[in-house]
Amino acid sequence: MDREGRVGRSETQGVSYRGETFETICAQLETVRKRVESGLSVSDLQVVLPAGGARSALDVALWDLASSQQARPVHQMIGLDHLNPVETVFTIGLKSLAEAAEEAVRKSAFRQIKIKADAERHLDVISAIRAVRPDADLIVDANQSWSFSLLRELAPELLRLRVSVIEQPLPEKQDEELEGYSCPVLLMADESCHDCADLEVVGRRYGAVNIKIDKTGGLTEAIRLHRRASQIGLKTMVGNMCGGSLAMAPAYLIAQHTDYADIDGPLLQTEDWPSPLRYKGGLVSPPEGPLWGGLHHKVPCPDGVAFGGSGRFEDGSHE
Numbered sequence: 210m211d212r213e214g215r216v217g218r219s220e221t222q223g224v225s226y227r228g229e230t231f232e233t234i235c236a237q238l239e240t241v242r243k244r245v246e247s248g249l250s251v252s253d254l255q256v257v258l259p260a261g262g263a264r265s266a267l268d269v270a271l272w273d274l275a276s277s278q279q280a281r282p283v284h285q286m287i288g289l290d291h292l293n294p295v296e297t298v299f300t301i302g303l304k305s306l307a308e309a310a311e312e313a314v315r316k317s318a319f320r321q322i323k324i325k326a327d328a329e330r331h332l333d334v335i336s337a338i339r340a341v342r343p344d345a346d347l348i349v350d351a352n353q354s355w356s357f358s359l360l361r362e363l364a365p366e367l368l369r370l371r372v373s374v375i376e377q378p379l380p381e382k383q384d385e386e387l388e389g390y391s392c393p394v395l396l397m398a399d400e401s402c403h404d405c406a407d408l409e410v411v412g413r414r415y416g417a418v419n420i421k422i423d424k425t426g427g428l429t430e431a432i433r434l435h436r437r438a439s440q441i442g443l444k445t446m447v448g449n450m451c452g453g454s455l456a457m458a459p460a461y462l463i464a465q466h467t468d469y470a471d472i473d474g475p476l477l478q479t480e481d482w483p484s485p486l487r488y489k490g491g492l493v494s495p496p497e498g499p500l501w502g503g504l505h506h507k508v509p510c511p512d513g514v515a516f517g518g519s520g521r522f523e524d525g526s527h528e
Contacts, residue, residue: 211274211278217270217274218270219266219268219273219455220482221262221263222451222452223263223265224261224403225450227261233262234262241258251272255268264426265422265426267427269427272502273501276503282503283501283503284465289462292462292465292504294492295465295494296491297473298321298473298491299316299476300322301313309324309338310340310341313338313341314342317342318489318491320344320491321346321347321469322346322347323348323349323350323376324350326349327351327354328355332363332367335367339370347372348372349375350376350377350399352377353377353381364392367393373395374396374417374469377399377400380400385414388413395417397446398411398417398419399419401414402418402424403425404425404430405437412441417446418444419447419471420434420445420467421450423449424450435467444469447467447470447471447472448472453474454475454485454496455501456474457493458486459501461495461504462502464493470493476488484497484498484499484500
């Protein structure tokens with residue numbers, strides 16, 4: 210909150226597989242309390258806190274505060290003249306064959322389906338979903354559970370099943386075998402790519418990256434990661450660590466220029482924030498009322514829908 214009573218809001222889940230919890234995030238934020246109260250800038254924040262949930266919470270809140278102070282929506286601050294509805298995937302978790310197929314049928318309004326897989330449950334579940342959803346664009350998320358030999362074994366079958374993307378097949382820091390491997394299906398880094406510092410290695414092993422606000426440590430680094438990944442020819446997805454519409458709001462802006470969007474977090478929860486993002490089938494649109502960063506349904510939205518794109522964001526840094 211500033212001296213005029215304007216506030217900045219955010220929602221973060223942190224990065225659980227790196228040991229982040231509510232307690233660790235709060236403790237990390239306490240270390241910079243005095244600097245925040247004295248007017249810490251977004252640019253300085255990138256230096257004083259590492260990428261992760263604490264910096265993400267503060268970075269996104271500072272963007273929201275700056276939007277209120279300038280009476281200007283964040284999307285304009287980062288160079289977006291207008292906002293398009295965004296197509297999100299719907300995620301089907303690890304389920305039985307019958308449950309997975311039933312879920313895919315129930316979600317027929319979603320053109321893109323992300324399927325969670327592990328070392329035991331993969332081809333059978335994917336085949337079951339493909340059988341009932343011949344129209345769907347399928348993304349398989351292995352969540353670091355495969356070996357390199359299993360990936361090579363499954364890849365031709367996944368190509369036959371018309372899978373578009375395999376996300377994080379191998380464990381983080383154990384994916385060096387991907388260098389020099391020509392997979393017939395696009396490989397996407399998730400846990401292996403947190404921020405721009407990872408891109409040099411990731412670019413040699415993957416053809417795409419999953420950008421998550423919590424991983425990057427906020428909207429500021431997410432913009433940079435998208436820009437630099439695109440510059441080296443990688444496809445991009447904006448994803449989420451679960452959460453409600455407040456967590457998805459900055460990701461919705463990044464999704465204006467990504468090839469894929471995975472911002473279905475609120476659909477996997479029983480409750481959401483007041484004035485949530487609007488989900489109609491697979492399309493996501495701005496909320497009816499105030500949520501974050503001046504994001505509102507009255508924002509200009511052209512007729513028709515443009516998904517993804519190769520546009521670029523402005524730096525948007527603010528003091």
